Amino acid sequence: MENENFYNRRKFLSSSAKGLLIAGLASSEILTSCSPGKKVTLEKSMATGFDQTPLPYSYSALEDVIDALTMEIHYTKHAAGYSKNLKEAAAAEGVPAGTSVEEILAKVSKYSTKMRNNAGGHFNHELFWKTMRPKRSNNVPQGALATAIDGAFTSFEGFKLQFANAAGSRFGSGWAWLILDRNNSLKIVSTPNQDNPIMDVAEVKGMPVFGLDVWEHAYYLKYQNKRADYISRWWEVANWDYIQNRYEQLIKI
Ligand code: MN
Helix, strand or coil: CCCCCHHHHHHHHHHHCCCCHHHHHHHHHHHHCCCCCCCCCCCHHHCCCCCCCCCCCCCCCCCCCCCHHHHHHHHHHHHHHHHHHHHHHHHHCCCCCCCCHHHHHHCHHHCCHHHHHHHHHHHHHHHHHHCECCCCCCCCCCHHHHHHHHHHHCCHHHHHHHHHHHHHHCCCCEEEEEEECCCCCEEEEEEECCCCCCCCCCCCCCEEEEEEECCHHHCHHHHCCCHHHHHHHHHHHECHHHHHHHHHHHCCC
């Protein structure tokens, strides 16, 4: 198929590779269920549901990189709105119960603009909250992710420069992403509005390892027009434990 999406391709590659079954199942679990009542594998637990999950820290926990008022408005107003509107769109457009947000995103061109904006917005923010934690010094990736970053971008410093360039040069509202593409290569991309690289309409497709929100609502109270300052300070609150774990799960799919 012309527009074979990332998930189908990955599922095909996994199940046709010499082993199995288990790899194929694991990837389909991400697609088919995020129901908390069912048996949850680590892979399945990565699938995103339609409700907001609780913020894993207080609104003030990311001070002074991201201020408490920004966090509160961002979580309780902006992100809450995406979740609410996603649920409305899903009901109106006949999305079956138990569908993950990732499944919708992978064929988002078949849905409305409301679905695109809000399924995207909800997924992006659910991931964003988890990839932050209270700031710490010398906050750098470790392990397999650190090795992969060095391989793809020469060094962590080189990676941060390229990432900052993608985030800083995104015109208007959008996101910068570190993704795993179809070949399991790390790439830096950016998307407009609430789009993301899982979408079948994305220019470069892949699975987000993490993303940085560069909408003005994410930083304007503290940084005003100085987006570059927000980007350069964000690394202090990056939750590398979460991001590394996500990377290690994604490369197995
Ligand atoms: Mn946002």
